[in-house]
Amino acid sequence: MSKLEKSLRPEQKFNGEPLEWLIPKSDLNAVDVDGRLEMSYTVKLKDGRELTPSRTQTFLISDAVDTGTLLPAPEVGNGGGSEIDPGNYPDGLPIIIDGYPQPAVGDYLLLAWVLPSGEASVQVIRLDESSLVAGRFSLLIEPALLLASLGAVQVFYQYAREGASLTSHAVPLDVTAPRAVPPMPTVRDSTNAGAADEYNINAWDIRRNGAYVLIPSEADLRPDEHVEVHWQGDPNGGRTIIQYPDAEGPLVFNVPAEFVPANMGVTPSKRFEVFYRIVETNTGLHWDSKAVKLLVLPVDETRYERIDCPDANADEELVLVPAGGRLKLEPWLFIKKDQLLSIHLSGIGAGSVPVTEVLRDQVPVTELQVKEGVDDLLTHELLSKLQPDQKFLVWASVSFDGVQWTDFPKLDLTLKV
Template sequence: MSTTQPTRLDPTMTAPWTEPEPLADVPGGEPNLLHRSAWSDPANPLKVMLKPWYDDDLPGGPYTERVDVFLDDDERNIIGFRVWDLPMDPDDYYVPISADNLPSGTHTLSFTMTNFVGTPALSFPFTVTIDKTPPVLAASSQLIFPAEVLPPNKLTARYLELNNDEVKANLPMYTSPRPWDQITWYWGPSPGTQDRGDIIELDDQNYSDPVVVTIKGDLIQNRGDGWRYVWYEARDRAGNVSLRSEPVELDIDATPIPRTLPPSKVREASGGASSGVLSPFDAVNGVTVVIPPDAVIYDGEGVFVQWADPDAVGAFRTDIPTPAGSRDYKIPNNKIAQHLGKTIPVKYEVFEPGIAEPHNSNNYNLRVEELTGLPIIQCDKVSGGRLSLGSMADGEYASFTLERWTFMAIDQYLTVEVRGVNSGNQEVRVPVLTESPVPEVAQHIPAGRISKTDLQRFKIGGGLEVRVKVSFDARNTWKDFPSLTPTLVA
């Protein structure tokens, strides 16, 4: 240590600099900040560099010169010195400074050079910042994840799907965050994993705001399912690193599940996986559409079952499972007869919250068989297979009735017509009912009447045919009921 007293000299020598050089100044950062690698290696101390002060070689002789480096305009606060024999090697114009002589903070480095005749000269100062203090994490340092992804729950593909394909975690505020601090987080199969996820760098405007770690679904899925551990550390601009945070343990089940929606089935129908045949007599109490258990439907999604094309007569749509919580959906019996003899699609739709267009299942094609055992129309004037005109007074009518049939409903329509030939064997048709609504659902219903006068148009002794057609689908199609075929007699 030099015993030279303060000289209070005016600075005349060029300011020193350091090797390694300070980091470039950035907005909000400390001036001339030295990275810790510049001074922390005992085998490679920081060099305070000096500009040579002689232009020419000095004459030979046993001469020495000395440089004292001091801090903060205090010539007594010498942190390093060096004595040279002249002439000096050009590569020797520096003074090594050990780390323990570099206090934290922003300081000025100056030096006094005492030449070979004992005359001192003072340099201009050079400002540097030394930062030896690593960031200090919060006492409870674990990342804060949403409760729904923490054990005993899993972080699932469905969670990612509903959350913009990412999961966010809040980082507990650590001690004295500074602009350009970096948060490095790790994601891997062990608590001390070195599998880096990403680096978050704080800026000079919002460095004190809460830090949110956003973990993308791609990274989660690429690193596999099972138990995974997440931890982080904070590093300041000088390269000081905090202790590791406590790891968070997560159970990952994020492999994407394909959205498979296989065809539904109709429980009362026979057939294969994507088609079936329904006997109407198995549907007198309605039918049940069953969504298969392997259909991918998530909690909170809406499910609608569509019976037949939406614009078809007899279509039905429901989102009410019976019983509640099941995958069974009831189709009422008044939506069966409209499809007799037809093949209809049966499907279901799955609606994700916030998404307008549904996911559509594959179609199940259902063939509904024709209805058999339909009643024969009856006439009050027919006896023993004969309709006798002599039994009818002038102006009297023969009345027709129909017995109740399976699926009878008042939204169905009747057409009744009497056919035969006249005495000249020309065809005669007498309409009795034309597309007339079924009046009621009863054991017997009126089905129109025909006058004696109209009956007299037919050939005596000729056969009559009383034809009946019923429409189950709002008069789009007609089904033939068995005909009544009496013989007209005088």
């Protein structure tokens, strides 16, 4: 029996981790089938002393694996598909091993990732008490290794302890080139705001039918994939995911008008992203497109309903009577249940002192009011604070996003006694 000795590589230093030696495949091929390998090691200290040699392990060499002894294949954390897109795993591809019969502390667990070249990248862990409690083991194929593995690969694991070892079934995989980021969608009727990805759209133009998001044909949608549109607006009523295309066509998605008003504004903070997501139907893996950064320009104040006082005459004069004066606000553009509504009054009181009152302070709109509008009252007590023959203003304001407020047109009344 010929003897092979391997010396510790000079660049390998002991730092508390297990030391490794690589036995060339040519040396293994030199061993006859049904032959054996005997392995042991010795440690020589810097002062020249040599420690007691380790026990010898004997490995029998066979020409084939008995498939009846193979362990279950590892689980690849990609949802079960055979294709791997490295772009989907920025933190690495998880490989799960559900354990094997009678694992023990001190066992070695080896995960082998076999590249298209035939070269194998190997990870080795040694089991401890915590490993046995968990009952399953998770290892990562690093992103850099995925990118270096384009083509057909295999992954399997082995366990070994003195006198015993087993190998699992291998999982064949196809590592594809990372998918390019899908191109940006278009929001119909929007106009470019300067930067390549910044667009504006007028809320008035989409008040009835909502916004239409168009997916470019270059999106490279595959047969087992579907698209959903993400309208990433204000979280308080301005955000939604549209999962089904419009009847107009498979690449046209309609965002209902109810998700428009919460996003209205003119400041950069109101600009939000609109993108589409390509989803692999069977696995749930997805690719997000480049995003349009959209600003929804608000509707002009004059286009909203002005509050009315049915008890005032045609000259907008209101006579002071014990019953006060009724107010009526008809349903307005973008009205919605639970929207916050306030009603204000501003006028001149005795001694020319300003009078300001909030008749309704941030009160949520009810479902009935969505259909029939809002009724309120200018009480006799309130009107008595105002100077006769002086004009006063009454108006409503609404918050579409719970933060910003939109004033409606003002009603200009004159109090008569």
